[in-house]
Amino acid sequence: MREIFIERREKILRIAIKENGKLVDCLIEEETSEALPGEIYLGTVKNIVPGIKSAFIDIGLSVNGFMSLDSNSNIKQGQEVIVEVLKEAIGDKGPKVTCDFSIPGKYAVISSKGKGVTVSRRILDEAKRTSLMNEISPKPEGLITLRTNAAFGKIDDIKNEIEVLHERYLSILQKGKFLNKPQRIYGENLLLNKILRDNINNETKNIYVNTKEDxxxxxxxxxxxxxxxxxxxxEERSLFDYYHIEKEILSLRHKKVQLNSGGWIVIDKTEAMYVIDVNSGKHTKGKQTEKVAEETNKEAALEIARQIRLRNLGGIILIDFIDMKSEEDKLQVLNILSKGLEKDKKRTTIYPFTELNLVQISRTRSGKSIFEYIEEDCELCKGKGNRLSLEYILMLIRDEILRYQSENSIKDFYVEINAQYETYIREDIFAFLSSIEALEKKIYLHFVQEVEYFKLEPLLFKKQIESVENYLVN
Structure with missing residues (x-):
């Protein structure tokens, strides 16, 4: 059973997906002026650099997009072009774009790369492929590709969707002709639409949202x-807090993930890659050692696949499994890892075991990892470490206050926060109280070194309040 949780607050959209009660995906999108993958822009070719076979496109943002000229070599400087964003900007490097734009639906995709109708290669049933080709008529503009889902959809539903997609496609072409400056022309609410498009099927039972629009x-x-x-x-409490998703997100900060067998995995990030180490936690000898290694590695493979999706790990991922001699056992571990990632929408390649029992995974980078939204640089570490962001901590405090308030009419709260945040909070106490929705409450605030993030306690009795009255925020 699949459940989708959609929470929108201020400039943040968060989407969590559970399968059989277990969190498997958590996606976060921040409202920003940056170009996002899937968005379509009207741009102007600013510069062509033959040496690196690239063109730089002004799409109306602070940095130009760049485009490979391998398949777009006919463009000229000053030309207006319609481009789709493939990858978001990283550092000083602008977003990667292409002239071959597309508009995806649940059953079909319309793209500018050609004309006619094609069927996904994943539909293996020849009779079904032939039936779909006979039923779907081509459009005068754009290439229609029937997706794998089309094999399970009703023809009328597929045709209706294609009509909607085609109207959007024509609208983009029209805007490309008549608008006179670089700007975004398609891509509102992309993440939400993509999640719904890819996840609503016969396994999906419930969708929870916190806004009427969504x-x-x-x-x-x-x-x-x-x-x-x-x-x-x-309700006043946040949706993620009410369904206990917030605690699961917070746990993703821990490098160590415990396994049911008693073993664990450790996830570390280097400048070049993510490194995952598998440990059995058991001391055994002889044949039993091989058995423990096999069982631990199999359990770890399934959990690693889940953690890769949850944490949105991209680029190169190196896994150090416990040594195994059996080639059959190694193959089973790879199969478990592959099955755990088969629902992953990112392009992922799993390479065979090396002689040192290492497995390398290559996963397309797309979007930010969850840590980039809930962490910030720690100045005490001089940029060498990260801490939970103050904004995220204040959101968690707010959720706890609202939870207590929904259960009882409590107006007094004692809050302990790690001392490293003291300077930033004291700079604007009003903003602090406002962000935790406590302007009409009494907050007793104490900064300490011992607490990891924060601790909140409702004050129910007079003696409790008297013991902390020196910390009352005025």
């Missing part, structure tokens, strides 16, 4: 016959 968007994605319930959550 409730309507999610409801529109439900086809007749699909038994998916869309719930509008409108």
């Amino acid at each position: 409730y309507e968007v999610a409801s529109d994605y439900i086809n007749i016959g699909e038994e998916v319930n869309v719930h509008l959550y409108d």
Whole structure:
């Protein structure tokens, strides 16, 4: 069973996906002026550099996009072009773009690369492929590619979606002709639409949202016959806090992940890659050692696949499994790892075991890792470490206050926060109280070294309040 949780607050959209009650995906998107993958822009070719076979495109943002000229060699400087963002900007390097833009739907994709109708190679049933090709008529503009889901969809639903996609495609072409300056012309609410498009199927049972707008968007994605319930959550507590997702997100900061068998994995980030170490936690000898290694590695492979998706790890991932001699055991571990990542939408390649029992994974970088949203540089570490961001801590404090308030009418709270945040909070106490929604409450604030993030305690009795009255925030 799959459940989707969609929480929108201020400039942040967070989406969590659970399968059989277990968190498997957590995606975060911040409202920003940066170009995001999938967005389509009208741009102007500013510069062509033959030496690196690239063109630089002004798309109306602070940095130009860059485009490979391998398949777009006919463009000229000063020309207006419609481009789709493939990868977001990294550092001083602008976003990667392409002239071959596309608009995806649940059953089909319309792209500018050609004309006619094609069928996904993943649909292996020849009779089904032939039936789809006979039913779907080509459009005068754009190439229609029927996705794998089309094999399970009703023809009328597929045709209706293609009509909608084609209208969007024509609208993009029109904007490209008549707009006179670089700007975004398609891509509103991309992350939400992508998640709904890729995850609503016969396994999906519930969708929880916290805004009426997203409730309507999610409801529109439900086809007749699909038994998916869309719930509008409108309580004061945040949706992620109410469904205990916040605690799971917070636990992702820990490098060490415990396994049920008693073993564990440790996830570290270097400048070049992510390194994952597998430990059994057991001291055994002889044949038993091989058995423990096999069982621990299999359990670790499944958890590693989950952690890669949850933490959105990208680039090169190196896994140091416990030594195994059996080639059959190694193959089983690779199969478990592959199966755990088969629902992953990022392009992922798993390489065979090396002689040192190492497995390398290459996973497309897309979007930011979850840590980039909940962590910030630690100045005490002089840039060598990270700490939980103050903004995220204040959100967690707010959630706890609202939880206690929903259960009891409590107005007094004692809050301990790690002392490293003291300077920033004291700079603007009003902003602190406002962000935790405590302007009409009494907050007793104490900065200490011992607490990891924060600790909050409701004050119910007079003696409790008297013991901390010196910490009252005025």
